[in-house]
Amino acid sequence: MLQIKALGKRYGDFAALAGVTLSVAPGEIVSLVGPSGCGKSTLLRIVAGLDRGFTGSVTLAGRPVTSPSPEVGVVFQEPRLMPWLTVAENIAFGVEGLAPSATKVADAARQVGLGDFLTAYPRQLSGGMAQRCAIARALMPKPGILLLDEPFSALDAFTRMNLQDLVLRLTQQDGVTLLLVTHDVDEALYLSDRVLVLGCAPSQVQEEVTVDLPHPRDRRDGRFAALRTRVLTTLIDLQTPTAS
Ligand SMILES: Nc1ncnc2c1ncn2[C@@H]1O[C@H](COP(=O)(O)OP(=O)(O)OP(=O)(O)O)[C@@H](O)[C@H]1O
Ligand SMILES: [Mg+2]
Known part of the structure; x- marks a missing residue:
C-alpha cells in the first residue's frame, strides 16, 4: 500500500529525516x-x-505521492473542524466534487456516535466528540x-x-x-x-x-506487557546519551 524509500527531508541545514525506508501492506x-x-x-x-520538498520516493498503491x-485520510492531534460549519457540514467537507448525500453523512455521524448532533457546531462539542467528528470527516471519502x-x-x-x-x-x-x-x-x-x-x-x-x-x-x-517493555527499552535507550 505504502512504500517509503530513502526518504530525506531538510529544513535548511537541518536534516529532519535521513533515509527512512519502510513499507506498509x-x-x-x-x-x-x-x-x-x-x-x-x-x-x-x-x-x-x-x-513536496523531500528526497527519496513515497508511493501509495504504486503511485508517487x-x-x-x-x-488518504488524515486525523491530527486537534480536530481542525471548521467552526462556522455544523457537524454534518464538517463531515461532508472532506469530500471534493460530489457532495455526499444527507443520508450518508447522517450514517457517518451515527457511526461515530454523533447521530443526534448533526446540526451542532464545534463549540458545542466536547474534545472527544470533536475528534469523533474529525474521524468521520476523514473516513467519509472512503480512503x-x-x-x-x-x-x-x-x-x-x-x-x-x-x-x-x-x-x-x-x-x-x-x-x-x-x-x-x-x-x-x-x-x-x-x-x-x-x-x-x-x-x-x-x-x-x-x-x-x-x-x-x-x-x-x-x-x-x-x-502485551513483554512487548511494552521491549518498545520502552528501545525508547529509553534512544533518549539516553551514550557515554563517549
Ligand atoms: N517548518 C519547519 N521549519 C523548520 N524546522 C522544522 C519545521 N517543521 C519541523 N521542523 C523540525 O524538524 C524536526 C522534526 O519535526 P517533527 O514535527 O516532524 O517531529 P515529531 O517527531 O513529530 O515531534 P513530536 O513528537 O514532538 O510531535 C524537529 O526538529 C523540528 O524542529
Ligand atoms: Mg509530531
Whole structure:
C-alpha cells in the first residue's frame, strides 16, 4: 500500500529525516513511535501529500505521492473542524466534487456516535466528540489509508480507549490501512500489527516490533506487557546519551 524509500527531508541545514525506508501492506496497521522532534509528523505530512520538498520516493498503491488525495485520510492531534460549519457540514467537507448525500453523512455521524448532533457546531462539542467528528470527516471519502498524528493525545484515558476501539471498528470493516504516530506505547501496541521505533539524528527506523496478538487485545496480558517493555527499552535507550 505504502512504500517509503530513502526518504530525506531538510529544513535548511537541518536534516529532519535521513533515509527512512519502510513499507506498509494493504490493511496493515503500523504505528510510529519515537522521541519528540525525530520527524514523525514530518513523515506523515509527506505521506499525506502536504509537503513536496523531500528526497527519496513515497508511493501509495504504486503511485508517487505528489498532493493530497481522497485516497488518504488524515486525523491530527486537534480536530481542525471548521467552526462556522455544523457537524454534518464538517463531515461532508472532506469530500471534493460530489457532495455526499444527507443520508450518508447522517450514517457517518451515527457511526461515530454523533447521530443526534448533526446540526451542532464545534463549540458545542466536547474534545472527544470533536475528534469523533474529525474521524468521520476523514473516513467519509472512503480512503484506502488513514494517517493519524497523535489523534487521541489531548483526551482523557477512557475517551482515548473508546476512540481507539472506534477507529479499529470503523477501519477494519473496510480493510483501511492505518499509519499512526503516537507517544502512547500502549496505544501503539493495542492497535498495531507492527510498531516502528524511529530514532533521531539521523531519523531512521531503529526497531521493529511485530504485535502478534489477536484483537481485542488485553492491555493486562503478559505478552502485551513483554512487548511494552521491549518498545520502552528501545525508547529509553534512544533518549539516553551514550557515554563517549
Ligand atoms: N517548518 C519547519 N521549519 C523548520 N524546522 C522544522 C519545521 N517543521 C519541523 N521542523 C523540525 O524538524 C524536526 C522534526 O519535526 P517533527 O514535527 O516532524 O517531529 P515529531 O517527531 O513529530 O515531534 P513530536 O513528537 O514532538 O510531535 C524537529 O526538529 C523540528 O524542529
Ligand atoms: Mg509530531
